[in-house]
Structures are given as structure tokens and as C-alpha cells.
Amino acid sequence: MRTILVVNSKGGCGKTTLATNLAGYYAVRGKNVALADYDPQGSSMAWLEARHASRPPITGVEAYANPLRVPSDTDYTIIDSPAALHGRALSELVRKADTILMPVLPSPIDVRAARNFISEINKLRKVVNADVKLATVANRVRENTLAASDLDEYLDAIRLPSGKKLPYLAHLRASQNYIHAAGRGLSIFEFAPVKTLPDREQWARIFRWINQAGKAAAAPKVRKAS
Numbered sequence: 001m002r003t004i005l006v007v008n009s010k011g012g013c014g015k016t017t018l019a020t021n022l023a024g025y026y027a028v029r030g031k032n033v034a035l036a037d038y039d040p041q042g043s044s045m046a047w048l049e050a051r052h053a054s055r056p057p058i059t060g061v062e063a064y065a066n067p068l069r070v071p072s073d074t075d076y077t078i079i080d081s082p083a084a085l086h087g088r089a090l091s092e093l094v095r096k097a098d099t100i101l102m103p104v105l106p107s108p109i110d111v112r113a114a115r116n117f118i119s120e121i122n123k124l125r126k127v128v129n130a131d132v133k134l135a136t137v138a139n140r141v142r143e144n145t146l147a148a149s150d151l152d153e154y155l156d157a158i159r160l161p162s163g164k165k166l167p168y169l170a171h172l173r174a175s176q177n178y179i180h181a182a183g184r185g186l187s188i189f190e191f192a193p194v195k196t197l198p199d200r201e202q203w204a205r206i207f208r209w210i211n212q213a214g215k216a217a218a219a220p221k222v223r224k225a226s
């Protein structure tokens with residue numbers, strides 16, 4: 001089972017949007033998906049309630065109130081996290097994840113917050129989960145704006161403590177598709193491809209990376225001969 005944590009302590013950056021679209025994408029592909037909502041606002045659970053019974057099913061877990069238990073045949077557990085998540089609560093979610101996606105909005109305030117949060121996550125990873133894969137996604141991007149190019153440049157240049165580049169996977173455009181999907185319990189992958197083609201192309205890089213990250217995590221660790 002894969003466990004993908006969507007996290008950023010900054011409010012409103014797109015955590016629920018990423019989490020619900022990830023859940024919808026894998027459900028449409030016939031995977032068994034659990035969506036765990038750690039946010040007492042319950043936005044992911046509200047999304048699931050709006051989802052029509054005819055859509056591919058997703059198991060909801062109100063994880064802000066209950067222990068995280070998912071069916072044993074779950075292929076993907078997607079964790080939606082609350083804003084202002086730090087310290088011990090953050091550490092517990094990082095420990096559970098094999099993959100972390102961090103959405104960031106194009107604004108100087110969000111970039112500053114992202115800088116601090118990435119350094120907090122990196123410190124935590126070292127202590128609780130050194131194998132977890134982390135990547136960033138720019139969200140709600142308006143092409144050809146100064147804020148968008150600044151964010152692009154910033155995310156593209158981040159290095160991990162090891163000196164390796166922090167993967168910056170994609171920018172997702174600002175699109176009404178996300179707003180319409182959110183209200184109806186849908187992912188953009190459940191709309192006509194012709195309407196969502198630019199969005200699907202942007203997501204393709206995210207799914208490719210998640211796939212590769214999973215293979216890397218599953219590969220046996222090779223010990224170097226001394």
C-alpha cells in the first residue's frame with residue numbers, strides 16, 4: 001500500500017484539492033483508495049459526501065477524530081492534512097507516509113512560509129522517516145505572471161540537506177475545473193478530457209514521479225561492500 005501525505009502548514013494552498021484529485025484519479029483507475037482527513041474542518045469528508053454513489057468508490061476516514069484504519073486491500077491511502085500543522089502532529093503524519101506532496105501558491109508570503117516548512121520537514125524526515133520521498137507542486141498558477149515565475153525559480157532551486165535537488169514536479173494552473181470538481185465530489189479526471197487536457201498534462205508528471213518513488217521505496221536496499 002502507498003501512503004501519500006499532502007501537507008503544507010500554510011492555509012488555502014491546495015492540500016484538499018491535491019488530496020481529492022489524487023483520490024479520484026486512483027479510484028477511476030480501479031484502485032482501492034482511502035482518503036484520510038486529518039483536518040477538523042472536514043473538507044475532504046465533505047467532498048466525499050458530495051460524491052455520487054455511481055462514481056468509483058473511495059473510503060473516507062475521519063482521521064481527525066478516529067484512529068487511521070483502512071481496509072486491508074487498500075492500494076492508496078491519501079492523507080489530507082490541516083493548516084498550521086507543526087511539531088508532534090506533523091511528525092506523526094510524516095512517519096506514516098512513504099510519499100509527501102507539498103502544494104505551494106505563487107505569492108511572496110506563501111514562498112516565505114514554504115521555506116520554513118520545508119526546513120521543518122527535512123529535520124523531521126531525518127528523525128522519523130529518512131526514506132520518505134518529498135516533492136513540491138506549484139498550485140493555482142496564472143501563467144506569465146511575476147509571482148508564477150518567482151515561484152517557479154524558487155521551487156526549482158531548492159536543495160535537500162544532502163545537496164540533491166528537491167523534486168519540483170509541476171505547476172497546476174488556476175482553473176475553474178478544480179472549483180467545479182470540488183463542489184461535486186469529483187476529481188478533474190472525471191470530467192471530459194477535452195475540457196481538462198491542460199490540467200491532465202500537468203498532473204501527468206506528478207503521477208509519473210509518484211510511480212517512480214514507489215518503485216524506489218520497494219527496491220531492496222543494496223549494501224555497499226566495504
Ligand SMILES: Nc1ncnc2c1ncn2[C@@H]1O[C@H](COP(=O)(O)OP(=O)(O)OP(=O)(O)O)[C@@H](O)[C@H]1O
Nearest residue numbers: 011012013014015016017083140173174175178179
Ligand atoms: N488550481 C486551482 N485552481 C483554482 N482554484 C483552486 C486551485 N487549487 C485550489 N483552488 C481553490 O482554492 C481554495 C483553497 O484550496 P484548498 O481547500 O484545496 O486548500 P487547503 O490547503 O486544503 O486549505 P486549508 O488549509 O484551509 O485546508 C478552494 O476553494 C479550492 O477550490
Ligand SMILES: [Mg+2]
Nearest residue numbers: 015016039043
Ligand atoms: Mg484543506
